[in-house]
Amino acid sequence: MVVSVVPLKGGTLKGIGLVLCAFSSIVGVLTYFVIGDFSYEFVIPSAVGSYNLMFDQFTRLLISISSLVFLMVVIHSVGFEVSDDEKYVCLTNLLFIACILAMSADSVILLLVAWELVSVTTFLMCYGADETSRWRYFTMTHMGGLLIMLVFAAMWSISGTYVLSEMNGISSIAGSMVSSVLILLLFIGFGTKLGILPFHAWMPDLYAGAPIHTVTLLSTVCSNVAIMILVKGIFLWIGVPDNIFLIVLMLLMSSATAIWGAMESLVQTEPRRILAYSSMENMALVVMCISAAMLFSQIGSESLVAVMVVAAILHTINHSLFKSLMLMTVGTVENCTGEHAIEKMGGLAKVMPVISVFALIGTLAMAAIPPLNGFISEWLMIKTLVSADTTESVLRLVIPLVVAALGICGMMAAVSYARLYGFMFLGRPRSEAVAKPGPVYRTMIFPLVVLASLCIVLGVFAVPLVNEITESVCRLFGTAYNPSANALSGSLNPPILSAILLVIALLLLLFSRISKKKTKSSTTWDCGIELEKQMQYSSSGFTQPLVHVFHPFYGDKIAYANDNEEEGSYKVRFAEPFTEYFFRPLGRLVYGMAEKIGKMQTGNIQSYIGYILFTLLTILLGVRLIC
Amino acid sequence: MLTDATVISFIQAVVLIAISPLITGLIRKFKAMMQHRIGSSIIQPYRDLLKLFRKDSVVSESTSWMFRLIPYVCLSSMVLIALMIPFIFTGIIAPYGDLIALVYLFTLYRFAMVLGGLEGGSCFGGMGSSREMMMSVLIEPALLLSIMAIAVLSGGGTDISNIPVMLCNMGFTAFCPALILAASSFIITMLAENARIPFDNPSTHLELTMVHEAMLIEYSGKDLGMMELSAEMRLTIFMAMLCSLFFPWGIATTTAPSSIITGTIAVMAKMVTIAFLIALLESSLTKSRLFKTPNLLTASFVLSLLAMVSLYTL
Numbered sequence: 001m002v003v004s005v006v007p008l009k010g011g012t013l014k015g016i017g018l019v020l021c022a023f024s025s026i027v028g029v030l031t032y033f034v035i036g037d038f039s040y041e042f043v044i045p046s047a048v049g050s051y052n053l054m055f056d057q058f059t060r061l062l063i064s065i066s067s068l069v070f071l072m073v074v075i076h077s078v079g080f081e082v083s084d085d086e087k088y089v090c091l092t093n094l095l096f097i098a099c100i101l102a103m104s105a106d107s108v109i110l111l112l113v114a115w116e117l118v119s120v121t122t123f124l125m126c127y128g129a130d131e132t133s134r135w136r137y138f139t140m141t142h143m144g145g146l147l148i149m150l151v152f153a154a155m156w157s158i159s160g161t162y163v164l165s166e167m168n169g170i171s172s173i174a175g176s177m178v179s180s181v182l183i184l185l186l187f188i189g190f191g192t193k194l195g196i197l198p199f200h201a202w203m204p205d206l207y208a209g210a211p212i213h214t215v216t217l218l219s220t221v222c223s224n225v226a227i228m229i230l231v232k233g234i235f236l237w238i239g240v241p242d243n244i245f246l247i248v249l250m251l252l253m254s255s256a257t258a259i260w261g262a263m264e265s266l267v268q269t270e271p272r273r274i275l276a277y278s279s280m281e282n283m284a285l286v287v288m289c290i291s292a293a294m295l296f297s298q299i300g301s302e303s304l305v306a307v308m309v310v311a312a313i314l315h316t317i318n319h320s321l322f323k324s325l326m327l328m329t330v331g332t333v334e335n336c337t338g339e340h341a342i343e344k345m346g347g348l349a350k351v352m353p354v355i356s357v358f359a360l361i362g363t364l365a366m367a368a369i370p371p372l373n374g375f376i377s378e379w380l381m382i383k384t385l386v387s388a389d390t391t392e393s394v395l396r397l398v399i400p401l402v403v404a405a406l407g408i409c410g411m412m413a414a415v416s417y418a419r420l421y422g423f424m425f426l427g428r429p430r431s432e433a434v435a436k437p438g439p440v441y442r443t444m445i446f447p448l449v450v451l452a453s454l455c456i457v458l459g460v461f462a463v464p465l466v467n468e469i470t471e472s473v474c475r476l477f478g479t480a481y482n483p484s485a486n487a488l489s490g491s492l493n494p495p496i497l498s499a500i501l502l503v504i505a506l507l508l509l510l511f512s513r514i515s516k517k518k519t520k521s522s523t524t525w526d527c528g529i530e531l532e533k534q535m536q537y538s539s540s541g542f543t544q545p546l547v548h549v550f551h552p553f554y555g556d557k558i559a560y561a562n563d564n565e566e567e568g569s570y571k572v573r574f575a576e577p578f579t580e581y582f583f584r585p586l587g588r589l590v591y592g593m594a595e596k597i598g599k600m601q602t603g604n605i606q607s608y609i610g611y612i613l614f615t616l617l618t619i620l621l622g623v624r625l626i627c
Numbered sequence: 628m629l630t631d632a633t634v635i636s637f638i639q640a641v642v643l644i645a646i647s648p649l650i651t652g653l654i655r656k657f658k659a660m661m662q663h664r665i666g667s668s669i670i671q672p673y674r675d676l677l678k679l680f681r682k683d684s685v686v687s688e689s690t691s692w693m694f695r696l697i698p699y700v701c702l703s704s705m706v707l708i709a710l711m712i713p714f715i716f717t718g719i720i721a722p723y724g725d726l727i728a729l730v731y732l733f734t735l736y737r738f739a740m741v742l743g744g745l746e747g748g749s750c751f752g753g754m755g756s757s758r759e760m761m762m763s764v765l766i767e768p769a770l771l772l773s774i775m776a777i778a779v780l781s782g783g784g785t786d787i788s789n790i791p792v793m794l795c796n797m798g799f800t801a802f803c804p805a806l807i808l809a810a811s812s813f814i815i816t817m818l819a820e821n822a823r824i825p826f827d828n829p830s831t832h833l834e835l836t837m838v839h840e841a842m843l844i845e846y847s848g849k850d851l852g853m854m855e856l857s858a859e860m861r862l863t864i865f866m867a868m869l870c871s872l873f874f875p876w877g878i879a880t881t882t883a884p885s886s887i888i889t890g891t892i893a894v895m896a897k898m899v900t901i902a903f904l905i906a907l908l909e910s911s912l913t914k915s916r917l918f919k920t921p922n923l924l925t926a927s928f929v930l931s932l933l934a935m936v937s938l939y940t941l
Contacts, residue, residue: 346748349691356691369735370728379727383785386775396939403775404932407768414734414767415760418741422756427748428689491725491786500710500721504703508853512699517683517849524687524747525844537745537753545761549921 017089022074024096028067032060039106039165049162052106057472059104062228065317066103066221069324070096072447076328077213079441080335082127088211095121095217102225108152108162111229112145118225119145119193122218129209137202144192144199147185154182155237164232169239179241186233187250187287190226194287195280197257198578204268207276208340212331215272219279219327220320227286227316231309234290235477240297247298250291251398255405257284262412263553266419266543267574270340271330274420275323278366281413282319285406286312289381292402296388306477307384310469315377317465318458322365322374325451329359332444333424336437342423342539345434349425352437356425358448363421365455367414371498373459379492380466382406415546423539428524430533460498553577631882636720640710647863648672648856650902657906672859676852684848687747697743698846698853704736705860712864713871715890716879717791725785726778730771733820736861737763740854744842755841758917762819762826762838765924770816772931773809777872779938780805791875808934810873815927817865821858823905825915825923870897 035055042051055063074092082088098121102114119141126134158174159167171179192199207215234240261281268274289312296304332355333348334340349356365372385403429435458465474481524531547554554574600611652669659666686694710721711729724732737759744756775785780801783789794801819826822839831837843854871878877893879886915923 347689347691349693350689353692356693360693364738367734367738368731369738370724370731375728375731379731382727382771382775383725386779387784397936400772400932400935400939403935404768404772404928407771408764411734411764411767414738415764418738418745418756418760422742422745426691426693426742426745427753491784492728493723496723497707497721497728500723501703501707504706505699508699508702508706512849512853515680517681519848520683520685521688522685524689524749525751526749531748535750536748537750537757542753542757542760545757545917546764548918549761549765 011086013086014089017086017093018074018078021089021093021096022071024093025067025071025074028096028100029064029071031055031067032064035060042110046109048109049107051110052163052165053101053104053110054106054165055104056476058232058476059228061468061472062224062313062317063100063103065320066099066224067096069220069320070099070217072324072328072451073213073216075443076331076447078443080211080213080331082211082213084127088125088127091121091125092213092217095125095221099221099225103228106164108156108164111164112149112152115148115225115229116145118222122214122222125214125217126206126210128211129206133202133205133209137206140192140199140202144189147189151182151186151189151233154178164237167237170237171239171241174238176241176243179238180243180246182238183234183241184246184249186230186238187253190230191253191287193226194223194283195257195261196253196284196287197260198582200257200261200280201576201579201583203276203280204264204273204576207272207279208270212272212327212334215276216324216327216331219275220324223279223283224316224320227283227290227312230287231290231312232476234294235297235305235309240294242298244298247291247294248398251288251295251402254284254288254291255402255409257281258288258409259405259412262409262416263550264574264576265416266412266546267540267554269342269540271333271342271345271420271424272327272340274342274416275327275330278413278416279319279323281409282315282323282366285378285381285409286315286319288402288406289315292385295398299388301388302479304384304388306470306473306479307380309473309477310466311377311380311384313469313473314380314462314466317469318365318373318377318455321451321454321458322362322372325358325362325448325455326366328444328447328451329355329362330424332440332448333437335444336440337433338438339431339433342420344431345424345429346427346536347425347429348434348437351429351435352425352440354445355440355448358445358452359421359425361452361455363417365459367417368410369414371456371459371494371501373455373462376459376462376466376494378406378410383491412546415543419539419542423542427536428531428533430536460494462494547574632716632718633720635716635879635882635887636713636718639713639715640720643709643712643714643863643867644706644860647860648676650863650866650898651859653899653902654906654909657903658910661906661910676856679852679855680849682848682852684846684850686847687749687845689748690746690845693742694746694845695850697739697746698850698857700739701736701743701857702853702860704732704739705857705864708732708864709860711787712867713788713791713875713878714867715894716882716887717788717871717875718882719788722786722788724787726774726787726790727771727785729787730767730774733770733861734767736857737767740842743846743854744844747845749844751841751844755838755844758838759842762920762924765921765928766816766819769812769924769928769931770820772928772935773812773816774872776805776809776931776934776938779935780809787872791871791878792880794872794875795878795880803937805934805938806873808930808937810869812927812931812934813869813873815923815930817862817869818905818908819920819924819927821862821865823862824909825912826920828914866898866901867894869901870894 037056039052039054044051095118098114098117102111102118105111105114123134123138126137155167155170156162159170161167195203258281261277261284265274265277265281268277289308293305293308296308339345365374368374368378382403385399388399471481649669652672656666656669708729711719711724713719741756741759744752746752777790778785781790781793783793822829827838831840839858843851846854874897877889879890
């Protein structure tokens with residue numbers, strides 16, 4: 001049921017905030033199309049010089065895509081109710097500014113402040129998520145922020161300038177060892193936001209509890225910011241150091257993350273958790289591309305570096321489109337039915353056919369099914385990887401392994417998305433609320449229409465987009481852009497391929513119309529037993545064979561939590577092994593140590609003065625000995 | 628515009644589509660002969676399809692709008708693949724996709740079929756889909772890797788029509804470990820992908836051993852006919868890929884009549900041999916337990932990975 005009159009839930013203040021945010025994101029979308037490259041200097045008197053902004057083509061492209069997602073999120077959020085609406089909208093505005101500033105910052109201080117602002121606003125926007133997961137996110141993202149701060153401070157002191165665009169490959173000054181450490185720290189620093197193993201522990205819980213629009217922005221726009229700074233940092237500001245060990249380590253970490261994300265998403269019982277792991281998997285693929293590009297720049301295939309970075313950026317863009325589509329679809333379904341667990345859904349394609357079409361498009365795009373956009377970026381990744389021609393024997397071993405990792409995580413992810421769509425929308429309803437969902441507002445459908453059509457258009461007509469990305473990446477790297485050497489030209493022609501597919505399907509449809517047969521409607525075949533709503537395959541049962549096969553990776557622990565709604569019912573969830581076996585023991589260790597150290601705290605002023613004296617003496621002696 | 632090559636490649640695609648029920652019939656006939664039965668005629672699959680296309684269909688009330696579209700998606704993806712692979716002649720009518728696209732089109736087919744199994748909300752369909760997905764997690768990467776290994780081996784990139792030509796030109800140097808490893812991985816993949824013994828039994832219905840048939844349980848009449856036809860086409864396409872990508876010797880590389888005649892004879896001989904081998908395998912093996920199949924599938928994955936690694940390291 002689609003309702004066209006949309007009640008604006010919340011006060012006028014919320015309305016004003018939404019309009020402001022929509023307006024600024026429209027301006028953001030136009031950045032790429034209307035204005036050219038430009039830079040701007042904030043004249044703010046300060047001790048650390050001026051605050052520069054720089055909008056080059058690469059930045060503008062990502063700003064446009066991120067603003068588009070932002071606009072869609074804002075439109076989608078009109079009919080939603082969040083506690084503290086006005087504050088939420090205010091924070092959304094702030095997050096938009098922070099993201100744009102972080103992407104376009106050209107001075108170290110501005111970049112760090114903007115990135116910090118992104119972290120803090122997203123943390124504040126996570127109402128509803130339970131306190132543990134919020135603080136886990138806060139801690140992890142700030143640990144990452146600290147590493148990033150360290151890296152940029154080091155870059156500043158090495159290069160002697162705070163203007164980022166003036167740092168042209170400081171690795172030549174800093175040497176291989178220092179710049180490798182810097183890149184690793186940068187990788188881990190942004191990896192905490194992207195969910196690189198084991199810093200993904202905050203993701204599933206936060207995604208499950210936070211408002212859907214926060215989750216959408218966190219998963220798409222914030223990831224875009226992180227990827228953009230990472231690319232610029234590695235290839236432009238620091239420069240790829242001559243260190244194979246670092247690159248192999250990064251490839252290993254990202255492949256492990258991708259496979260882990262895909263595997264864990266198979267056993268999740270809430271759509272949002274599935275999408276959280278999927279986000280992690282996709283971002284790992286992007287980082288894998290970046291690492292592969294570093295590898296190519298080391299082994300001398302310079303032409304492939306740009307193509308691999310293009311693949312990474314293309315996947316980032318595609319991810320932000322299909323992931324925001326899927327997250328908002330899930331948000332709409334949850335809003336209309338009130339159900340969050342996949343085991344309570346089912347049969348929604350019959351009662352919400354419009355939403356199910358968009359969900360299907362999003363699912364197919366995520367699963368990299370041709371001719372949608374997810375397929376194009378995965379195609380570009382595999383194609384570029386196998387076309388690498390290396391002579392160094394150790395590295396030659398790496399490429400097939402990376403392709404294998406791509407294949408495995410791609411297929412696992414596809415299974416997981418088939419399960420997501422199949423158990424949300426197909427089958428028979430598993431609860432009363434799902435059988436009779438509430439109304440859907442036009443404002444909730446419009447963003448889905450836009451994003452779903454973009455998923456199709458950017459899949460079928462990917463060539464212009466790839467050209468734009470290639471041009472901007474080439475200009476970023478300062479290499480010559482050759483329009484005829486398009487990464488997509490040659491063996492794949494998506495428009496004609498999809499046209500042929502469509503023509504064949506239409507011909508078949510026409511052919512089958514020649515002899516029109518009657519179609520009877522009947523019940524699902526039930527072996528003579530009346531089927532009840534629970535008498536169908538469950539989503540946990542669906543992936544049970546896979547869990548059986550990959551048993552050692554999942555761990556036995558199953559978390560039980562009482563469900564308040566029904567008497568005697570319970571939730572089953574596979575515990576995330578990294579949280580259970582790594583972070584919890586770590587936390588206990590820290591607590592234990594803190595308690596031991598806490599015994600020093602006697603409350604006696606004399607002993608405190610004693611501690612101070614002791615510390616001072618130690619420091620002074622230490623300084624004396626070193627200098 | 629309408630060159631000889633275009634006409635021939637169009638004809639070969641039509642032939643490939645047309646003979647797919649025949650190949651199924653042939654395998655059944657071989658099996659019957661091995662079991663000392665007379666067996667049904669080899670054109671029986673055509674009769675079955677014709678009968679199904681003439682019947683009305685029954686559709687479950689619980690299904691959504693997607694249910695009736697799935698047979699069309701499955702069949703058209705298979706027809707598209709048939710247009711994309713060389714069979715008798717190295718030229719192809721639709722050179723718009725490459726090997727990677729080919730693998731992902733198989734995924735489209737599988738994805739549609741799995742979602743079709745979940746429609747209707749029956750336990751059988753769900754079970755079939757679940758098992759199919761378990762196998763596909765191991766099959767699909769093996770398929771991708773073995774095909775990529777051939778692409779790297781031939782040095783012709785990922786263009787499909789280049790590979791047979793390049794391999795033919797390589798002569799005996801093509802018989803390297805990578806080819807053998809990739810081909811053996813591909814054969815296992817072919818059996819698993821097409822629901823043959825030891826992975827699934829194509830001749831059982833409504834038993835708990837089944838994978839492929841369970842997903843089709845809600846389909847009837849014309850829809851079932853289309854699903855059956857696309858499954859038969861998938862088997863034929865896999866056999867044709869084995870013929871023309873892994874062992875392309877004999878394939879017609881020019882449009883000269885003598886070359887085409889040799890190509891036709893060679894490919895038919897290869898297809899009959901593969902059909903015979905499949906029948907032999909199915910008569911001498913039993914369907915293995917569901918949780919034993921991952922062992923074989925992992926072996927297939929490792930073989931394909933070794934093929935790839937051997938190309939880069941040897």
